Amino acid sequence: MSPMPSADSPVPHVEKITVMQALNRAMRDALRHDETVHVLGEDVGTLGGVFRVTDGLTKEFGERCFDTPLAESGIMGFAIGMAMGGLRPIVEMQFDAFAYPAFEQITSHVAKMRNRTKGQVHLPMVIRIPYGGGIGGVEHHCDSSESYYTHTPGLTVVAPSNPADAYHLLRAAIASPDPVIVMEPKRLYWSKAEVDLSRPRPGIGKAAIVREGKDATIIAYGQSVPVALEAAEVAKREGRDLQVVDLRSLVPFDDATVMAAVASTGRAVVVAEAQGFSSFSSEVAARIGERCFHSLAAPVRRVTGFDIPYPPPKLEKHYLVSVDRILDAVDSLQWEDQ
Amino acid sequence: MNCRQTSPNPDGTLMTPRQPRTAPTRAAEPPAERPAYDLADAHLLPTPEPIQLVTPEGSPVADPRLPMPDTDTLVRAHDLMVQGRRFNDQAHALVRQGRLAVYPSSHGQEACQVAAAMVLEDQDWLFPTYRDTVAAMVKGVDPVQILLLLAGDWHAGYDPYAHCCAPTATPLATQLVHAAGVGYAARVKGERTVVVAMCGDGATSEGDFHEALNFAAVFKAPVIFLVQNNEFAISVPLSRQTAAPSLAAKAIGYGMPGKRVDGNDVAALLAVLGEAVDRARAGEGPTLVEAHTYRMQAHTNADDATRYRSSEAVKEWEPRDPILRSQAHLLSLGAIDDEHATALTQRVEEMAAEMRLGMSAERELDPTVLFDHVFATPTPQLREQRAQLLDELAREEAAK
Structure with missing residues (x-):
């Protein structure tokens, strides 16, 4: 993926990009825009993620996009601490079913921290989860796990279906004062559309x-x-x-x-x-x-x-x-x- | 079903993941140029016996491994332990009076409680568990606010940022990973913050204990993990938690130093934790400290400890009480006297009276707060449900 111009530019610019590129661009722009934004997960660094969604981010931003030990509960809990400490972490769970070891951290801590502290501690963090099947993946790689999260009060959950929404919903998720789970349609990672990312889209909460x-x-x-x-x-x-x-x-x-x-x-x-x-x-x-x-x-x-x-x-x-x-x-x- | 569709997928493709996790995804690391076991790492192992600076009788240890904290600090620690003991016993009494639902007491563990918070500066974070209410108090949190969780008013009764004290954790070991993240954030931002994260011996069996120590070590997070080994996880003894030679011995597996310390010797705790804090502040990473202590009372008021341990076993620990020890030590130094004790008693009784008053006061609870902090901005659905509750309350009021 070649480096792309920032979509923060107000200049209209129509281009054909994939969902994966749109997600990458959203993180790149957020990392450029706000130095408290950090990306962490398994293989998100040098490799750029197993789906390449974080491609090039470590090259441009160094340790602000970093590989962690291979432990999902640890990743999630660590990100909670980062958010408590004033950062805006973006967590990549490598696959839907690999997020289950982090379930307690998500449902008992990510979701509840604002409420249990009456708003004094809030967690501006994003949990990216590539979800769903149709990719010929073997077991544990194809779950649609959104209902676990939508059932849990305190979690905002978005599910983009196209490159423009992928970009804008992820940017909105990063900017949100609350934790947001982004269910990424992994079968559509490579699907393309002509978009003008400088054009605003409806925000979180809008169909x-x-x-x-x-x-x-x-x-x-x-x-x-x-x-x-x-x-x-x-x-x-x-x-x-x-x-x-x-x-x-x-x-x-x-x-x-x-x-x-x-x-x-x-x-x-x-x-x-x-x-x-x-x-x-x-x-x-x-x-x-x-x-x-x-x-x-x-x-x-x-x-x-x-x-x-x-x-x-x-x-x-x-x-x-x-x-x-x-x-x-x-x-x-x-x-x-x- | 009719076959109106022509392609297997709507976009006409059958995608396969380029790098499923079941396939190798990493280039092989170059072999590390070090032997399988480096004797230079042996310094990470704990000492065979817990570090002690003052004997249970109150005498300084002849050959201390660390310097004795200064006397003023020891007097302050002693006073805080006495205050902590009073906090514990008052909270215990408040349960019997029906003011608190339950209280997990740290009676007998006050040395750990006090030292954990005393070694920290204002901007440093403490991550306490449900049994670490005294540590939270020493960090500066108001005793009445600490108890609001157990009184049933709200989940966390205090502002964690006001004194850099995380909400007391109810699930085991989950807070240790948060502590590692807070430490990492501080390091990234170039702050001098360090973190003390507390847990008990039972929590060391949890996966998050492992993940927290591993993350902290890998990222050199400025965190001190303080395990109060009080020998029981509710009813289950330490032998059912681990076959390791000691809990502190686990540290070498993470590449951090492990320390064993007499958990009823506040002088030793201040020295060991203080050294670990200095190390963390200097950027040298985390330390695991295992404090050997004993849970003198049942798990909570709701527990019957006679079902799983003898009162003789508990009695054996009575002469090792941390407050008796520090009192004997400070009396022998001439650092405290009767006058000091009288003034101290008056101070802690004032605190106990404030606790009783705070817990007896009828606190107005607004049920609509249930909806106000789920999200920064309540969703349309929560606004509807909030209105529903308000309507129910109005009708209840009208029917009175």
């Missing part, structure tokens, strides 16, 4: 309507968004006009945008790669049921992974959310013409 439509609303986040968009494209050829909402921010949840969208179409399908039982998608479906019941023409449907451990690479295609499954769910929304 975006990424496709207008009047027949039904598909609600997705992270790496399920492109699948939802493709489903909408196929549905259009079949005569159905699907609206797609990209949640972007799971906590805080943008009830206003989601409920207005669902009310406008009267039908909703929630799409997430994670196992569906007791998951974040359950929460979205429940909220729609509670708040939009009288606007609904059909029960809210969910399209999620099966309630099984993430499958081995040769079987993952049966698990992953697909265009077909989304369209089948849309078909079941009690259409009057059927």
Whole structure:
């Protein structure tokens, strides 16, 4: 990855970059902008991360992007101390399931510190977690673990689906006075889009309507968004006009945008790669049921992974959310013409 | 299901991770030019016997390994131990009166409590556990605020930044990693801050104990890990925590010095911890200190210690009491007298009275605070829930 100009520049500049490059740029700009920002994790230094998201940062910023001992709880606890001591650490968990050793530090300490000290100690830290499957990864490399974090009060959780959001949500996460978990869509790391990073995007807490439509609303986040968009494209050829909402921010949840969208179409399908039982998608479906019941023409449907451990690479295609499954769910929304 | 999709993935690709962790990701390090075991590292090992400067009878040790702290410091430590003992016993009584839910007492461990905080300067951080309330008091935190957690008012009753004292930790060893991070941050910012992180013998079995010491050593963080080995983790004896020759012996595994010290000898503790603080402040990295002491009372008021240890075993430790020892020592030096003792008693009784008053006062608790500090800015959902609670309270009030 070649060095890039700072996106802090107000000069409009359209370029084609990947999600991975956008995340890298966000950290690079933050490191340039604020000397309290530090990046730490496993292999984030000389190697630039196993996915190369921190590529070149150690070269430019030295020990401000540093490798740690291979111990996730230690990394997380160390970052908590760094934040208590006035720094803004960005932690990389190498893979979703590798963050589990840090679970106690995240749920008992990262999430609770502000509350237990009545705001006197706050932790401006970012936890980056490459999540999800579809990459042919072996076991423990493909979990969608967001529901553990969205269930924990005190954690802000965002899930970008494209390069522009990857950049701006990560910058916003770094600037936040609270700990933010960034669920990075690892299957989309290499997906490109033309972006102008000098153009502001909605902040944390805001969902975006990424496709207008009047027949039904598909609600997705992270790496399920492109699948939802493709489903909408196929549905259009079949005569159905699907609206797609990209949640972007799971906590805080943008009830206003989601409920207005669902009310406008009267039908909703929630799409997430994670196992569906007791998951974040359950929460979205429940909220729609509670708040939009009288606007609904059909029960809210969910399209999620099966309630099984993430499958081995040769079987993952049966698990992953697909265009077909989304369209089948849309078909079941009690259409009057059927 | 119809096959309307043409490609296996929406972007038409089947990505594979370039460097999954199961594959080698690092270039091999060049072989270190040192023998497998370097005798030069032997200095990291603790002494066979705990370091002692004053015998249990109050006599200076003939051949001390460290210089004796000056007498003024020892008098101050003695006074603080007496104050700490009073704090412990008053808090214990407050549980019986129903003012506190529970109290894990450091009765008998006051030498460790006092020394841990006395060796620190104002900007230095202390990371205490639930049993280290006296250490927090010595660091400067108000006794009543320390007890608000156990009184059930709030989780942390004091501002950690006001006296650089972290909230008393309830989970075991998790705070040790935070301490390492605070030390690292201070080093990065060029501050002279050092950190004392406390835990008990049981906590040394936790993974975070290992990770904290390893991180601190690798990054040369200015942290002193003080393990109060009081021989019990609730009911479980030290022999079930470790087969190591001593807890301090673990230090060499991290490449830091390990020290064993008599945990009821405040003079030895001040000397050993003071040396470790100087070392940390000079940029030479962390030290592990194991203080041999004994938990004289049950784990908390809710525990029945007679189920797992004999009262004879406890009695054996009574003559080794840290306050009796320092009193005998300072009397022999002529550094304290009856007048001193009378004034000291008056001071600590005033503190105890303030504790009783503070704990008996009806403290107004506003339930809406439950929503106010979850995030810097409450989410829309929390605002809704806060309004719901306010509405419930208003209806309760109206129904009265």
